Amino acid sequence: MHSTTSESVPADRTGGAPELPLPDSAAQALKLAVVGGFGVGKTTMVRAVSEIRPLTTEETMTRASASVDDLQGVEGKSTTTVAFDFGRITLDATSVLYLFGAPGQQRFWFLWDRLFSGALGAVVLVDTRRLEDCFYAIDRLEAQGTPFVVAHNDFGEADHPLDDVRAALDLDPAVPLLRCDARERDSTKQVLIALVEHVRTLVKEGRR
Numbered sequence: 001m002h003s004t005t006s007e008s009v010p011a012d013r014t015g016g017a018p019e020l021p022l023p024d025s026a027a028q029a030l031k032l033a034v035v036g037g038f039g040v041g042k043t044t045m046v047r048a049v050s051e052i053r054p055l056t057t058e059e060t061m062t063r064a065s066a067s068v069d070d071l072q073g074v075e076g077k078s079t080t081t082v083a084f085d086f087g088r089i090t091l092d093a094t095s096v097l098y099l100f101g102a103p104g105q106q107r108f109w110f111l112w113d114r115l116f117s118g119a120l121g122a123v124v125l126v127d128t129r130r131l132e133d134c135f136y137a138i139d140r141l142e143a144q145g146t147p148f149v150v151a152h153n154d155f156g157e158a159d160h161p162l163d164d165v166r167a168a169l170d171l172d173p174a175v176p177l178l179r180c181d182a183r184e185r186d187s188t189k190q191v192l193i194a195l196v197e198h199v200r201t202l203v204k205e206g207r208r
Helices: 044-051 108-118 130-143 164-170 185-202
Strands: 028-036 058-060 077-082 086-090 096-099 119-126 148-153 177-180
Touching: 028 044, 028 108, 028 130, 044 058, 044 086, 044 096, 044 119, 044 185, 108 119, 108 130, 119 130, 119 185, 130 148, 148 185, 164 177, 177 185
Parallel strands: 028 096, 028 119, 119 148, 148 177
Antiparallel strands: 058 077, 086 096
């Protein structure tokens, strides 16, 4: 069984890029949120793609939290995000992308609306072992009118056809759904590119 804990990510798959200083010419900041259920790989995704050492708020899970948080399907998870993860990607000389990874546990959902505020869009990360965990994220994003894409984090195993995942989520045909491995920098980049292109399409169509 694969693990979604960031500690299990091999060193050669997190990117390992040196930290890059923010260019003096940077004038435009774009905000993206990464949301999804508990243990789906949000922290792993932010760490994989960030060009700086990401800010994380992971804490070791205690016996008390284990009795509150549902560990079915992620029994090997030993840490959890208690606020948010933060990473940065420089797009060009003037534009910088800031990533905010939201905590997945239901008891922290009250933070989500704050993280969505001002966001260009969001990535909903899903794990087919716990698909029901992402329904709240999709509902909240739809209610707020925030553009989003759905990324099936399959850790390279391609365990379910995307058409089956779309049907299980009852996803609008206009919402992009793609497969990814949250440990891989290039795979995560493709998800973010898909999100930016989706937002651009909505703007051109006058729906954003």
